[in-house]
Amino acid sequence: MFIFVLLFLLSCVYYVYFRRMRKPLYELSESLPNTGCLPIIGHTHWFLGGPEKVLKNIQQLASLVEDSGGISKVWIGPSLYIVSLNPDDVQKILENCLQKDSSYRFLQNWLGNGLFVAPVDLWKAHRRVLLSVFHNKIIDEYVDVFGEQGEVLVERLKEQINKPEFDVYKYITSCMLDIVFETAMGEKMDVQHNPDTPYLRARNAVMSIIGMRLFKAWMQPDVLFNLTPYSKQQKENIDLTHKFTDEVVRKKRMLHEKNGPEKNLGRRDLLQLLLDRETKFTDEELRDQVDSITIAGNDTTALVISYALLLLGCHQEEQEKVYAEVKGIFGDSSRHPTKADLNKMDHLERVIKETMRFYTVVPIIGRQTQKELKLSTCTVPAGVGCAVLPFAMHRSKRIWGPDADSFNPDRFLPEASAKRHPCSYIPFSYGARNCIGRHFGMIVMKSVLANVLRNYKITSSSCGRLKIEILLFPVSGHMITIEKR
Ligand code: HEM
Numbered sequence: 224m225f226i227f228v229l230l231f232l233l234s235c236v237y238y239v240y241f242r243r244m245r246k247p248l249y250e251l252s253e254s255l256p257n258t259g260c261l262p263i264i265g266h267t268h269w270f271l272g273g274p275e276k277v278l279k280n281i282q283q284l285a286s287l288v289e290d291s292g293g294i295s296k297v298w299i300g301p302s303l304y305i306v307s308l309n310p311d312d313v314q315k316i317l318e319n320c321l322q323k324d325s326s327y328r329f330l331q332n333w334l335g336n337g338l339f340v341a342p343v344d345l346w347k348a349h350r351r352v353l354l355s356v357f358h359n360k361i362i363d364e365y366v367d368v369f370g371e372q373g374e375v376l377v378e379r380l381k382e383q384i385n386k387p388e389f390d391v392y393k394y395i396t397s398c399m400l401d402i403v404f405e406t407a408m409g410e411k412m413d414v415q416h417n418p419d420t421p422y423l424r425a426r427n428a429v430m431s432i433i434g435m436r437l438f439k440a441w442m443q444p445d446v447l448f449n450l451t452p453y454s455k456q457q458k459e460n461i462d463l464t465h466k467f468t469d470e471v472v473r474k475k476r477m478l479h480e481k482n483g484p485e486k487n488l489g490r491r492d493l494l495q496l497l498l499d500r501e502t503k504f505t506d507e508e509l510r511d512q513v514d515s516i517t518i519a520g521n522d523t524t525a526l527v528i529s530y531a532l533l534l535l536g537c538h539q540e541e542q543e544k545v546y547a548e549v550k551g552i553f554g555d556s557s558r559h560p561t562k563a564d565l566n567k568m569d570h571l572e573r574v575i576k577e578t579m580r581f582y583t584v585v586p587i588i589g590r591q592t593q594k595e596l597k598l599s600t601c602t603v604p605a606g607v608g609c610a611v612l613p614f615a616m617h618r619s620k621r622i623w624g625p626d627a628d629s630f631n632p633d634r635f636l637p638e639a640s641a642k643r644h645p646c647s648y649i650p651f652s653y654g655a656r657n658c659i660g661r662h663f664g665m666i667v668m669k670s671v672l673a674n675v676l677r678n679y680k681i682t683s684s685s686c687g688r689l690k691i692e693i694l695l696f697p698v699s700g701h702m703i704t705i706e707k708r
Pocket residue numbers: 338339340350515516517519520521523524527584585587588589649650651652655656657658659660661663664
């Protein structure tokens with residue numbers, strides 16, 4: 224009995240201490256509008272249910288935040304997040320908070336200290352080196368790979384000509400995997416012809432377990448997750464993917480040590496370039512960087528390309544404009560797009576930008592304050608999560624006007640873009656920790672889309688319902704039909 228009384232008293236003391244330590248958080252929370260927060264569990268219930276339900280809840284939450292002035296709070300259990308849809312506040316968050324939020328820890332077993340999840344100190348040192356290998360001039364040398372793989376894609380799509388609706392994403396994602404593997408690590412995987420390998424199965428399994436865990440509150444604590452069969456499955460699949468990249472890194476390092484930096488041998492993959500840099504990475508660090516690049520670069524670009532096809536299939540007049548532009552550049556030639564060709568595709572670029580606004584594939588960005596941060600209506604203490612919701616900002620009527628829900632690439636004409644706040648449009652995030660692959664992404668998407676659109680006329684009805692699984696996916700796939708031009 225005495226033990227229970229003692230435990231109860233200790234718990235009360237701890238609770239009082241806990242509340243006192245977190246007083247600044249409660250004061251901040253009190254000062255912000257209440258957007259459906261319940262006692263104790265806060266907003267945790269908004270993040271329960273399937274990926275479609277969770278997305279709907281987040282959309283609803285975003286409109287409550289918008290209605291209450293563009294800034295509010297979300298409590299997930301004991302963790303407070305500040306949510307802002309105001310471009311000024313978002314700019315401050317993305318410029319000042321370079322630390323990723325604690326939910327990115329689910330990726331850490333897989334991506335280690337790769338750029339995507341690295342703690343700030345390590346990230347600063349590594350980002351500087353990676354920026355030098357992601358230089359536009361280096362990336363521009365990969366246009367031949369983009370063109371070659373785009374041609375394979377066009378060939379593979381032939382099996383769908385004049386057939387019923389099909390999901391184009393699986394074709395695009397195989398093409399993007401081939402491109403990303405060849406440019407990041409020099410591996411010709413030929414996924415377009417062999418889409419079912421143990422490595423790819425393992426990679427997909429890890430992605431779906433992490434995606435599921437992110438929005439299942441009860442699976443978030445490691446102690447509970449480790450009790451589920453998913454924990455073992457995740458470990459086995461991560462080991463398999465690591466084994467693959469470790470082997471590539473080992474081979475590349477051996478070659479590098481044998482031949483030394485081969486300055487004039489033409490196009491080199493990103494891994495070779497990293498091996499040449501003065502900053503010496505360990506094999507494990509190289510694996511983390513390469514895995515981060517291939518993961519961050521594949522599904523994002525594949526999704527945007529697939530959404531663009533879907534939207535062009537629904538908006539024939541926009542498709543005809545892109546076709547006229549591409550036809551004007553290539554005529555009847557089937558040559559691969561060069562960098563000069565890609566520079567001329569202004570309308571296609573606007574279509575891609577509008578696609579990334581309309582369907583923002585990275586819907587949420589989570590950061591953490593490292594020191595006190597003054598926002599428009601409140602001051603956030605250090606160590607608090609900040610959630611930026613690009614997908615909600617990209618559909619905000621306050622920013623985009625009453626027709627925010629219609630597809631209009633001309634929003635990205637230079638004069639219209641110049642009038643907008645720099646943080647009103649952030650598909651690649653913003654600030655020093657923005658997407659390092661945005662130039663790569665933009666030119667690869669242009670090249671692949673130009674190849675598909677000069678060969679096929681696309682039709683589709685609508686995208687339908689959406690869901691969130693780390694990225695934004697349509698529930699029923701990217702369904703289109705194609706006919707030969
Ligand atoms: C349409 C294509 C893409 C989109 C929409 C996109 C979007 C983003 C966003 C929003 C972030 C910040 C995420 C966060 O802070 O949570 C990010 C980071 C990153 N992206 Fe991309 N990305 C794309 C393509 C690529 C490509 C092609 C690559 C590489 C080949 C790449 C590599 C990375 C890496 C390594 C990071 C982490 C950067 C850092 O923390 O310093 N991305 N991307």
